[in-house]
Amino acid sequence: MSHVELAPDHILIIEDEPKIARLVTDYLSSSGFSSHHLDHGDDVLPWLEEQDTLPELVLLDLMLPGTDGLTLCREIRQRWPQLAIIMLTAKVEEIDRLLGLELGADDYICKPFSPREVVARIRAVLRRSRATLHQREPGAKNLLVLDEDGWRALADGQDLGLTAVEFQLLRVMMSAPGRIFTREQLMDHMYRDHRIVSERTVDSHVKKLRRKIADIWQEREVIRSVYGVGYKYQPEE
Structure with a gap:
């Protein structure tokens, strides 16, 4: 790109x-x-x-x-x-x-x-x-940056070490900060082969993704749960 x-x-x-x-x-x-x-x-x-x-x-x-x-x-x-x-x-x-x-x-x-x-x-x-x-500007602080070519996510320059599915999940949510995505919508974009997976699978991936972000940003929560609906990426306090 x-x-x-x-x-x-x-x-x-x-x-x-x-x-x-x-x-x-x-x-x-x-x-x-x-x-x-x-x-x-x-x-x-x-x-x-x-x-x-x-x-x-x-x-x-x-x-x-x-x-x-x-x-x-x-x-x-x-x-x-x-x-x-x-x-x-x-x-x-x-x-x-x-x-x-x-x-x-x-x-x-x-x-x-x-x-x-x-x-x-x-x-x-x-x-x-x-x-x-x-977020893509050099030297930006306290921001999560996606490296689309390398399929990496960087928090303050540190590679989160995401799997392909975790990267895709994060990319979906980061494309529209503040927008709530249902689990079904997230599944549609995590698995392009339209395999059948349960909503718990999405929850499991979100949990792992949050843990990897928290390893670098202990005090920040950028992926928020919306009870009964799904998840959103919300970097602002």
Whole structure:
């Protein structure tokens, strides 16, 4: 994964409805954002590949001519994991899938929506994504850093010695700090071969992962249990 520069507060709008695109573009401009608009799914990946500086966030419609939004979301997350993605959808039944880590969406907005809501969601997602990028900065202290190429997790520069499953589990939760993942969602991304495992297996992996983190950070708990639901990565106090 090569390093890419992101243009702060620059948004890529991928929307085929002209009225919605104009409305969002105008409201983003008045809120201090710059933007670029594409209206066809087939144009998105070539456009991104041509850019020296990428947008900081992609506002991506689910239903597009050409390549659909779900496919684009997967491709963008795989090629440019630094980019934040918010999905726009009129299909409420797709929401659970949109937030799945396999697709990589950071958030979703249901149509019809208010432009003010769009701006608020964008600001919230950018705060989270900027915090995640900061974790990768050299010399950062008291932060957990993922080495994607080496499948390692480093706490203050010390290798946690995670197994592949533990690394995948941590990567899922760290992709969306503060978001609660159910055990079922975590299982889906820990085991790509869709093997059948019990929820206790997830609990066991989380317990081992916590123990390895605690060996370095005795006073910090970054993986939190949410009773009756699942787990979340919450680095803030």
